[in-house]
Amino acid sequence: MYIEVKGAVKKYGKGESEVFALDNAELSVKKGEICVILGPSGSGKSTLLNMLGGLDKLDAGSIKIDGNEISNLNQKQLTEYRRADIGFVFQFYNLIPDLTVRENIEVVSDISKSPLDINEIMDALEIEKYRNRFPKELSGGQQQRTAIGRALIKNPKLLLCDELTGALDSKSSRAVLKYIEKVNEKFGTTIIIITHNEQIRYMADRVIRVKDGKVVVNEENKEKISVENMEL
Amino acid sequence: MMNLNKRYKRGIVKNLSFYICLFFLTGVTILMFLLFATSVNGENEYVNEFFHENNIEDGQFQTLIPISDDEIETLCNDYKVQLERQRYIDMENEKEDYTVRIFEHTSKVNKSEIIRGKEAEKSDEICLSTSFAEANGLEIDDKIKLNNNEYRIVGFCERPDYLFMIQNQMDSYSRASKFGIALVSQEDFDKFENTNEYYSVVYNEDNMENFRKYVNDEFVTVSYMTAKTNHRITTPRATITQYRIITNLILPILLLLVMAIIAVVLGRKVSSEQKHIGTLTALGYRKREIIMHYSLYAVIPGVAGEMIGILLTYAFVDRMAGKFFFKLEKLPIQYSISNVNVAIALLLPIALYMLTSVVTVLKILKISIVDMLSGNHSKKKSGGAFVESKMKFDKKYRIRALFNNLGRTVVVILGILISGLIMALSLMMNDSCINYSDHVIDEMGKFNYEYYFTEFQTGEVDDGEEMLSMTFEVEDSENSIILFGTSDDNPYLNFTTVDGNKADLKKGYYISSMASVIFNVKKGDSLEIYDTCSLEKYKIEVEGIIENKAQSVLYTSRENVGELLDIDSESYNLVMSEKKLDLNEQLVSLTIEKDGMKDMIQNVISGMKMMIYMMFVFGMVICVIVIYLMVNMIIEENTVTISMLKVLGYHNREINRITVNIYHVLVPIGIILSLVGGWVINTEFFYISTASFQAYIPSYLSVFSALLFILAVVVSYGGSLFLLGRKVKKVNMTESLKDARE
Numbered sequence: 001m002y003i004e005v006k007g008a009v010k011k012y013g014k015g016e017s018e019v020f021a022l023d024n025a026e027l028s029v030k031k032g033e034i035c036v037i038l039g040p041s042g043s044g045k046s047t048l049l050n051m052l053g054g055l056d057k058l059d060a061g062s063i064k065i066d067g068n069e070i071s072n073l074n075q076k077q078l079t080e081y082r083r084a085d086i087g088f089v090f091q092f093y094n095l096i097p098d099l100t101v102r103e104n105i106e107v108v109s110d111i112s113k114s115p116l117d118i119n120e121i122m123d124a125l126e127i128e129k130y131r132n133r134f135p136k137e138l139s140g141g142q143q144q145r146t147a148i149g150r151a152l153i154k155n156p157k158l159l160l161c162d163e164l165t166g167a168l169d170s171k172s173s174r175a176v177l178k179y180i181e182k183v184n185e186k187f188g189t190t191i192i193i194i195t196h197n198e199q200i201r202y203m204a205d206r207v208i209r210v211k212d213g214k215v216v217v218n219e220e221n222k223e224k225i226s227v228e229n230m231e232l
Numbered sequence: 233m234m235n236l237n238k239r240y241k242r243g244i245v246k247n248l249s250f251y252i253c254l255f256f257l258t259g260v261t262i263l264m265f266l267l268f269a270t271s272v273n274g275e276n277e278y279v280n281e282f283f284h285e286n287n288i289e290d291g292q293f294q295t296l297i298p299i300s301d302d303e304i305e306t307l308c309n310d311y312k313v314q315l316e317r318q319r320y321i322d323m324e325n326e327k328e329d330y331t332v333r334i335f336e337h338t339s340k341v342n343k344s345e346i347i348r349g350k351e352a353e354k355s356d357e358i359c360l361s362t363s364f365a366e367a368n369g370l371e372i373d374d375k376i377k378l379n380n381n382e383y384r385i386v387g388f389c390e391r392p393d394y395l396f397m398i399q400n401q402m403d404s405y406s407r408a409s410k411f412g413i414a415l416v417s418q419e420d421f422d423k424f425e426n427t428n429e430y431y432s433v434v435y436n437e438d439n440m441e442n443f444r445k446y447v448n449d450e451f452v453t454v455s456y457m458t459a460k461t462n463h464r465i466t467t468p469r470a471t472i473t474q475y476r477i478i479t480n481l482i483l484p485i486l487l488l489l490v491m492a493i494i495a496v497v498l499g500r501k502v503s504s505e506q507k508h509i510g511t512l513t514a515l516g517y518r519k520r521e522i523i524m525h526y527s528l529y530a531v532i533p534g535v536a537g538e539m540i541g542i543l544l545t546y547a548f549v550d551r552m553a554g555k556f557f558f559k560l561e562k563l564p565i566q567y568s569i570s571n572v573n574v575a576i577a578l579l580l581p582i583a584l585y586m587l588t589s590v591v592t593v594l595k596i597l598k599i600s601i602v603d604m605l606s607g608n609h610s611k612k613k614s615g616g617a618f619v620e621s622k623m624k625f626d627k628k629y630r631i632r633a634l635f636n637n638l639g640r641t642v643v644v645i646l647g648i649l650i651s652g653l654i655m656a657l658s659l660m661m662n663d664s665c666i667n668y669s670d671h672v673i674d675e676m677g678k679f680n681y682e683y684y685f686t687e688f689q690t691g692e693v694d695d696g697e698e699m700l701s702m703t704f705e706v707e708d709s710e711n712s713i714i715l716f717g718t719s720d721d722n723p724y725l726n727f728t729t730v731d732g733n734k735a736d737l738k739k740g741y742y743i744s745s746m747a748s749v750i751f752n753v754k755k756g757d758s759l760e761i762y763d764t765c766s767l768e769k770y771k772i773e774v775e776g777i778i779e780n781k782a783q784s785v786l787y788t789s790r791e792n793v794g795e796l797l798d799i800d801s802e803s804y805n806l807v808m809s810e811k812k813l814d815l816n817e818q819l820v821s822l823t824i825e826k827d828g829m830k831d832m833i834q835n836v837i838s839g840m841k842m843m844i845y846m847m848f849v850f851g852m853v854i855c856v857i858v859i860y861l862m863v864n865m866i867i868e869e870n871t872v873t874i875s876m877l878k879v880l881g882y883h884n885r886e887i888n889r890i891t892v893n894i895y896h897v898l899v900p901i902g903i904i905l906s907l908v909g910g911w912v913i914n915t916e917f918f919y920i921s922t923a924s925f926q927a928y929i930p931s932y933l934s935v936f937s938a939l940l941f942i943l944a945v946v947v948s949y950g951g952s953l954f955l956l957g958r959k960v961k962k963v964n965m966t967e968s969l970k971d972a973r974e
Contacts, residue, residue: 055514055601076518083516094511094605098242099235106235108515150515 002031002190003052003158008061010047010213021047022058023213029192029206031066034184036201036221037194039210045194046162048210052192053086053160054078066157083111087151087189091163093143095135095150101142102131105149112154121149124186125179141172148179152187159183161193165200170232177203177227202230236512236525240532249955250501250864251533253857254494258537259544260853261490262577265483266545266569271553272475274567275560279395279468282563286343287314288392288465289432290440291458293765295451299431311443314434316340320413321427323378330368331399332360332378334414335391336421341432342393344415347564348372349387352417358383361390362562363397364412381420389415393432395561396467400822401457406559407831430455444767453765455703460710463926468560470924475556489650490854491581495588496643497861498530502592504868509596510604523593530589534581542577545569555842630894633866640862644895645902647858652906652945653913654851658844659937660914662837667932668781669833673826676780679724679808683815684822688803696813697722698804700793704786707760707769711750711923713743715761715786717793717801724808727787729776731755737789741772744780744787746928749919761786763797770796781928782829833927848944855948863892863956867963874963884961892953892960899949903942907933 010022021044029035039045050056051063054070057078063071070081082088095104102118109115122128125145135143144164151159161180165173181203184191193200201207202225209217244251299307304315319336338344344359349372352359360370365388370376374385394413397406421427435443447453459465505526512522546569553567596604634641684701692698700717720727720737727735727742735742743753753759755776762769778787794801807813867874870891877887911931918929933941 050602053514055605079513079516079518082514083518086516088514090511090605094507094514096236096239096508096511098239098246103235103238107512110235111516111521154516 001028002033002066003027003029003035003192004062004064005048005051005215006062008048008051008063009059010044010051010056011059020044020213022051022061024061025210025213025215027208027215027218029190031190032184032188033205034180034191034193034203035206035208036204037192037208037210038196038198038201039194041196043210044213045210047213049160049162049192049194052158053088054081084113084154085157087154087156087159089144089147089151089159089161089164091166093135093140093147093167095143095146097135100132100134101127101138101146101149104135104146105153108150109153114155115153116155118149118153121153124182125149139172140168141175144168144172144176145179148176148183152183152189155187156189159189159191161191163195164193165195165197165232173197173232174227174230177230177232181227197232199230199232203227237528240529243529244532250861251536253861253864254497254533255537255540257490257494257854257857257861258533258581259540260850261487262538262541262581263544263548264850265487266541266573266577267549267552268475268483268556269479269573270545270549270567270569271556272472272479273570273573274553274565275557275563276472276476278563278565279472279560282345282390282395283392286345286392287341287434289341289459289462290435291444291456292318292393292430292432292462293444293447293456294430294454295447296454297451298429299447299451304431307443307447311439311446312436313439313443314340314436316342316432317429318342318432319421319427319429321424323381325377327377328368330364330410330412332364332376332412332414333399334358334378334416334421334424336427337415337418338432341434342391344389344391347388347390349385352383352386352415352420354417355419356381356383357386357417357420359387359389359415360385361394361397361412361414362388363406363408366562367408378414383416389413390561390563393462393464395563396464396471396559397561398464400824401463402822402824403463403828405833407828441767448765448767456764457712458705461705461712466710467924470921471557471559474921474924486650486654487580489646491584493643493647493650493858493861494533494581495530495584496639497865498533498585499588499592500640500865500869502526502529502589503596506596506599506604509593510599510601513597513601514605519597522597523590526589526593527586530585531582534585538578538581542569542574629890633891633894634897640865641895641898644858644862644898645905647862648855648898648902648945648949649905649909651851651853651855651858651948652902652941653909654847654854655944656906656910656933656941657914658847658851659941660910660931660933661917662841662844663934663937664914664918664929664932665833665837667934668927668929669830669837672930673782673829673833675726676782676826677722677725677808678810680826681809681812682822682824683807683809683813683820684824685805685807685819686821687819688799688805689819690800690803693807693809693813693815695811696807696809697724699806699808700790700799700801700804701806702793702797703764704761704770705764706751707762709751711784712764713747713751713759713761713784713786715788715793716806717788717790719789722808724810725787726779728779730779731776733776735776735778735787737787738791740775740788741792742776742778742787743774744783744785745777746781746922747784747786748774748777749922749928750784759786781930784926852944852948855945856952859895859949859952860955863895863952864959866891866894867956867959871963874960878963884957887960888953888957892956895949899945903945906945907938907941 005025005027008022008025012019012021025048037045037048051058058071061071062069073081096107099107105118105121109118122131125148127142127145127149130138130142165176168176180191183189201221202223204221205224207217207219207221208215307313308315316338318338320333322331322333324331346359347362358376370385372385372387376383376385391413397408397411399411444456509522549567549569554562554565697718702715703712704715705712718725729735730745751759753774755774757774759772759774760769761772772786790801874887874891915931922928
């Protein structure tokens with residue numbers, strides 16, 4: 001397994017206000033899979049993503065990525081882990097407003113050891129013609145494609161997408177998901193998508209359901225269909 | 233990093249007004265600091281060198297029995313002193329109403345130096361002191377008529393003992409257009425009749441007392457004045473010392489405060505980047521890279537401001553530096569900006585700005601990445617006062633904005649306080665001098681003229697009050713004091729003591745309020761004075777303090793003076809009068825007009841005007857910029873709130889009231905603090921300057937100036953808000969709401 005999470009516990013608050021965001025969560029994902037994590041608000045799916053991305057640390061349990069334990073890495077090691085292996089796509093894009101599309105992507109290529117060709121990425125994401133535009137001059141879909149480009153430029157082993165279509169209309173959502181599908185096919189990148197949108201599970205190789213901090217379903221998707229044929 | 237660093241330029245362009253404010257404020261503060269420091273250092277070095285090179289006297293005296301050249305030679309050898317006769321004559325130009333004191337060339341003590349042009353070598357050639365020539369529009373090759381002689385100006389000269397160009401020792405300020413010194417050829421000088429002379433001495437060993445005693449015994453000293461009590465010599469030193477206090481203490485504090493304000497503003501700017509810092513961290517940027525990026529963000533306004541300040545200093549230093557020393561002769565000083573000060577100007581802002589930036593980033597980096605990304609980490613205290621109160625929302629919001637952001641509130645108060653202090657201080661200095669000239673001088677008494685006689689007189693003078701007067705040196709002081717012997721019913725003097733009683737002069741000795749400040753004596757204290765000629769000491773018990781802020785005087789009855797000095801108390805050597813008296817000119821050594829004292833203060837005011845205007849404008853600029861920066865910050869930090877209020881249907885005016893105008897309440901607080909602080913500093917400044925100014929100038933602020941000050945603060949504040957009003961209008965409802973997190 002490429003990702004193995006065992007007995008993951010994450011608590012917030014203390015005493016009476018203590019809340020288990022992750023409560024003995026366990027999951028596994030194979031290399032090159034698209035994995036969709038579903039669950040209601042507050043179920044712990046974002047916490048799980050943050051743990052996988054090395055943004056936060058577990059209180060207990062273990063997370064192995066490609067055989068390496070990351071739950072005991074210190075902050076410096078976690079930075080190197082994110083720098084080398086992880087691509088992030090956020091719901092609200094988190095682009096730097098005073099950098100153009102190209103420059104936002106280059107912000108990551110600047111710190112990558114072997115970045116992909118930026119023109120190829122922009123071509124693939126069809127944002128080449130907007131390369132000199134600033135985020136505020138783009139639609140939500142275009143901004144999210146830029147964010148995907150920024151995440152992909154380093155050719156990450158693991159792409160983590162947090163509600164990547166949450167702020168988009170159905171047309172833009174489909175376009176963005178198609179790129180994700182394309183990336184998975186082209187680069188074999190393992191992709192984790194967390195979402196509220198049940199429809200997105202159809203594009204997944206694996207579906208995980210989270211409830212009250214526990215993984216309640218972790219199964220391969222036998223009914224996988226292409227994004228093109230999905231209803232959104 | 234290369235691409236990330238493109239943000240610098242764009243960030244500056246996008247927030248141009250913000251950065252211009254930072255550049256300008258940094259630049260102007262550095263300009264003030266460097267200009268003052270360069271001016272004071274240049275003047276200090278030049279004056280010290282000038283004194284040394286031209287062998288300034290340690291003392292000067294007159295004797296009843298003239299000292300011959302041979303005797304001078306003997307005295308020099310016996311007492312290891314440098315002694316030289318100083319001869320001069322005062323010549324007038326009645327048409328132009330000025331006096332020129334022509335000195336004979338000296339070779340040992342108080343040597344003259346040609347500042348420009350050449351020496352007067354031939355007959356009818358003359359060298360004039362610079363300020364006098366400039367004030368009267370006289371240039372080289374111009375002609376000047378003195379008495380009945382016409383001279384061609386061939387150069388400009390200065391003497392070390394006349395850098396503070398006063399005609400009489402009792403004058404407080406120079407009047408460049410009315411009095412100057414000059415040098416003519418020896419041939420011309422020898423033609424003068426009735427020249428005055430005194431002796432100037434420089435002690436090479438610690439034997440002043442023995443020398444003075446010997447001179448008094450052998451040649452009968454008529455008057456002796458040490459360099460420490462000679463205002464022409466002490467004033468340049470005292471003036472430089474005063475400005476050194478400003479340069480070494482007040483300006484660095486001001487510089488540090490302004491830099492601290494900017495640093496706080498920059499810190500908050502970096503703070504507002506929390507989400508981007510989170511994103512960069514999530515993308516794998518290292519702590520060091522993020523710190524480096526944001527440090528440079530802070531360095532840019534520092535470097536740009538410093539460059540502006542330093543370049544402006546280089547551009548203006550020659551024209552402006554000498555203006556601070558308007559009281560003194562204009563010297564050909566080559567001002568050079570000290571490397572240490574340039575280093576301070578270069579390093580301090582950058583260091584402070586970078587430090588703030590680094591500390592802010594480090595603080596942010598302690599927040600969990602998830603919180604950084606969500607932007608939900610609380611930077612401010614949440615909640616606040618009046619939770620249960622039925623007070624309107626807008627009032628609650630404003631109160632909480634003030635108290636939940638105490639740092640920001642303190643910076644605003646500090647900004648208004650500093651700028652207000654500068655403005656208030658400039659107006660108070662101006663008003664205090666005007667008030668002194670218009671009222672305080674008159675409070676001395678009704679006299680308009682003081683006539684000092686060459687020797688004691690007897691008999692009565694019509695329309696005048698006969699008095700005894702003697703100058704004394706004071707133990708452990710660099711200042712002298714005049715003893716007045718007069719009667720209690722002298723109609724020309726005011727004998728009301730500071731505690732409101734009438735002085736009884738027969739009972740003892742009273743001191744003027746100015747002298748009480750200079751010598752730090754109170755009622756009941758004793759003062760040791762000694763005769764400048766015989767060096768005989770007297771201990772005086774001070775019975776009380778008489779309100780007189782314009783003269784350094786001890787008052788007592790003529791009988792007491794007679795008894796103290798063993799002289800005829802019926803005689804007199806000073807006459808005071810309300811109107812001009814027709815006295816024998818040969819007998820009068822010195823005439824002091826009260827109007828002259830007022831003129832001198834007026835000269836000071838006009839000389840200070842440029843500095844006062846500069847201070848006032850500088851204060852307004854700081855006020856506008858600080859308010860602008862802080863309110864700009866509020867708008868940026870509250871974009872979402874402003875946007876939301878717009879969505880909810882609030883008008884811009886209402887939004888301004890709720891979010892932007894929260895500092896209205898701080899303006900009166902700032903005004904009151906500035907006025908109180910300005911008053912304290914002004915009072916202290918004039919108090920410690922009493923000896924140097926030879927005037928005890930009380931603090932005063934006219935109603936007009938107070939209103940002008942309040943108006944200036946309000947206009948500066950209102951002006952900033954007006955400029956920022958447009959910024960509120962520009963906040964886009966959809967854009968800012970779109971950025972809000974779930």
